[in-house]
Amino acid sequence: MNEYRQEIAALTMRWVRRLSREKFSMLFTLIQPMLFWLIFFGNLFQRAADVQVVQAPNYISFLTAGVVVMTVLNNGLAGGVDLLFDKENGFLERLMSTPIHRTSVILSRFLFVTTVTSLQVLVILGVAFLFGVTPATGFFGVAVILLIGMLFGVGLTAISMAMAFSVKSHGDFFSVLGFLSLPMIFLSSALVPLSAMPKFMAMLAVLNPMTWAIDAIRPLILTGWADALRPLAIVLLIMVAFDALCLYGSAKAFRRAIG
Amino acid sequence: MEQSVAIDVSKLGKTYDGVAAIQDLSFQIRTGEIFALLGPNGAGKSTTLRILITLLRPTSGQATVLGHDVVRDADHVRRLIGYVPQERAIDRFLTGREHLLLLGDLYHLSKEESLRRIAELLKLVDLEGKADQPAKTYSGGMKRKLDIACGLLPNPKILFLDEPTLGLDVQSRLRIWDYVRQLRQRGITVVMTTNYLDEADQLCDRLAIIDGGHIKALGSPTELKSGLGGDIVSVTVGSAALARVEPLAAALKGLPSIRAISAKPTGLDIRVESPEKALPAILEVANRLACPVEFIEYHRPRLDDVFVAHTGHAIREEFPAAEEEA
Numbered sequence: 401m402n403e404y405r406q407e408i409a410a411l412t413m414r415w416v417r418r419l420s421r422e423k424f425s426m427l428f429t430l431i432q433p434m435l436f437w438l439i440f441f442g443n444l445f446q447r448a449a450d451v452q453v454v455q456a457p458n459y460i461s462f463l464t465a466g467v468v469v470m471t472v473l474n475n476g477l478a479g480g481v482d483l484l485f486d487k488e489n490g491f492l493e494r495l496m497s498t499p500i501h502r503t504s505v506i507l508s509r510f511l512f513v514t515t516v517t518s519l520q521v522l523v524i525l526g527v528a529f530l531f532g533v534t535p536a537t538g539f540f541g542v543a544v545i546l547l548i549g550m551l552f553g554v555g556l557t558a559i560s561m562a563m564a565f566s567v568k569s570h571g572d573f574f575s576v577l578g579f580l581s582l583p584m585i586f587l588s589s590a591l592v593p594l595s596a597m598p599k600f601m602a603m604l605a606v607l608n609p610m611t612w613a614i615d616a617i618r619p620l621i622l623t624g625w626a627d628a629l630r631p632l633a634i635v636l637l638i639m640v641a642f643d644a645l646c647l648y649g650s651a652k653a654f655r656r657a658i659g
Numbered sequence: 660m661e662q663s664v665a666i667d668v669s670k671l672g673k674t675y676d677g678v679a680a681i682q683d684l685s686f687q688i689r690t691g692e693i694f695a696l697l698g699p700n701g702a703g704k705s706t707t708l709r710i711l712i713t714l715l716r717p718t719s720g721q722a723t724v725l726g727h728d729v730v731r732d733a734d735h736v737r738r739l740i741g742y743v744p745q746e747r748a749i750d751r752f753l754t755g756r757e758h759l760l761l762l763g764d765l766y767h768l769s770k771e772e773s774l775r776r777i778a779e780l781l782k783l784v785d786l787e788g789k790a791d792q793p794a795k796t797y798s799g800g801m802k803r804k805l806d807i808a809c810g811l812l813p814n815p816k817i818l819f820l821d822e823p824t825l826g827l828d829v830q831s832r833l834r835i836w837d838y839v840r841q842l843r844q845r846g847i848t849v850v851m852t853t854n855y856l857d858e859a860d861q862l863c864d865r866l867a868i869i870d871g872g873h874i875k876a877l878g879s880p881t882e883l884k885s886g887l888g889g890d891i892v893s894v895t896v897g898s899a900a901l902a903r904v905e906p907l908a909a910a911l912k913g914l915p916s917i918r919a920i921s922a923k924p925t926g927l928d929i930r931v932e933s934p935e936k937a938l939p940a941i942l943e944v945a946n947r948l949a950c951p952v953e954f955i956e957y958h959r960p961r962l963d964d965v966f967v968a969h970t971g972h973a974i975r976e977e978f979p980a981a982e983e984e985a
Contacts, residue, residue, distance in 0.1 A: 403767045406764050406767055407764060407765055409764070410764030411761070413761075414750070414753065417757065418753070421752040421753075421793065489747070489748055489749075490744040490748035491749070493709075493714055493742075493744055493748065494748045494809065497714060497744075498737060498765040498766055498813070499738045499766065500765050
């Protein structure tokens with residue numbers, strides 16, 4: 401058990417070191433969702449968006465839940481990228497030739513992605529606060545938001561890592577990533593509530609786990625516990641099922657790649 | 660020779676999607692020797708090595724490392740070996756020291772033990788000055804040295820090197836050979852793959868020539884060379900006379916002092932019993948066939964000759980081999 405902890409701590413530390421050395425890319429990953437989506441998009445649509453339709457005091461407060469989950473989505477889907485490079489340059493083989501538990505590398509990645517994402521979500525909520533968005537359910541609500549983010553993020557990171565282990569080249573990986581990310585956002589309740597969507601898009605959006613995460617987080621920010629409990633119960637069930645499915649699939653891919 | 664067996668490979672096979680990468684390999688590696696798997700790209704060297712270091716599961720047969728099965732007892736094997744991969748498996752954002760610290764934790768060393776070994780290894784591979792620079796500032800040779808330090812960190816009984824000097828300049832190569840010899844002096848068994856004949860010849864105690872997934876020959880370089888018997892007479896003809904090479908080979912075939920003939924792009928390599936008798940005979944036949952000899956020399960058998968004799972082709976005819984790999 402001690403050995404296991406030592407391995408995971410060291411491997412996680414490596415991801416932290418890498419991030420701190422890549423200052424430029426760190427800045428981009430951290431700032432991009434806030435700058436682009438929350439500040440620009442949120443303010444741009446302030447007057448175009450009908451508060452009757454979005455059912456929020458203003459568009460930016462409506463959008464905050466969406467930006468939180470989008471960040472979880474993007475970080476999760478990109479969570480396997482570093483393993484992909486490790487696989488391609490042989491570093492993964494070096495790691496796997498040491499007597500570490502076969503799950504340590506993957507666990508370190510989950511740990512790292514979850515932590516970075518949670519910090520980022522906190523920063524996003526902080527920026528939203530500067531624009532006058534105060535979570536209606538307070539600190540406990542923020543904790544629940546983080547929990548939902550973590551649950552969703554684990555499944556996504558698992559998908560990303562499974563893809564990293566299965567693709568033939570990193571070109572494939574990035575085209576799938578690019579193909580997935582934007583439609584996932586548009587076919588969810590991130591930018592527009594389901595009720596205001598064209599029928600066929602709303603039908604697809606219901607199948608998107610992202611929608612359920614957003615619809616649970618939104619009342620935590622906008623209204624309060626009374627409205628949040630039902631969607632919370634639903635999203636917890638969906639996320640547990642989603643994670644189970646993703647972890648099962650990625651375990652298979654991992655075993656095939658590493659044995 | 661009462662040396663104990665470090666690695667025992669028996670009828671090992673590995674198939675990828677129905678295509679055999681290696682077939683029915685059996686050999687033993689002795690404790691304390693430098694052993695090379697020599698062959699062209701795609702011959703199955705790396706596949707064999709990866710099975711031995713537990714990264715690949717064999718499709719058939721078995722292998723043990725210091726008595727531990729590489730599949731059933733993989734974790735135990737991993738604790739006994741060090742591995743230096745073929746690619747520059749370096750994290751460009753980490754410093755040399757951070758690489759070694761990371762591996763120290765993965766081998767579950769205590770902090771003190773880890774630091775002690777790291778200081779010693781950095782000195783051994785002469786990287787002390789650069790240890791705290793990110794690896795992206797390292798030259799190819801320095802990355803290789805870091806690779807080797809990483810492989811030695813666990814204090815392995817057996818060190819596996821995959822193409823240790825591939826793409827290095829001459830000086831770095833000699834330096835690496837030097838380290839490898841030092842390792843043998845410390846009692847470490849070294850197993851390496853290479854497609855450099857001179858490396859196998861000068862560095863290794865024993866080698867296996869592997870081609871098309873099969874072992875074609877096994878022994879010390881000296882054994883393999885003397886096993887060929889006789890010397891090599893190498894005939895080069897003028898480019899205008901290349902068409903006469905074939906009749907020349909045919910005419911030479913029956914002569915008593917000649918053992919074997921193989922064609923090369925510029926002429927013939929002829930394995931002979933004694934050059935004193937064979938040389939005049941060869942010249943006489945060439946004269947009779949009006950085949951102008953541009954250059955003729957003879958030499959003791961070299962490892963290239965051994966390779967050609969056992970595989971039927973030169974190790975550097977890389978185009979077909981490279982295709983196989985892709």
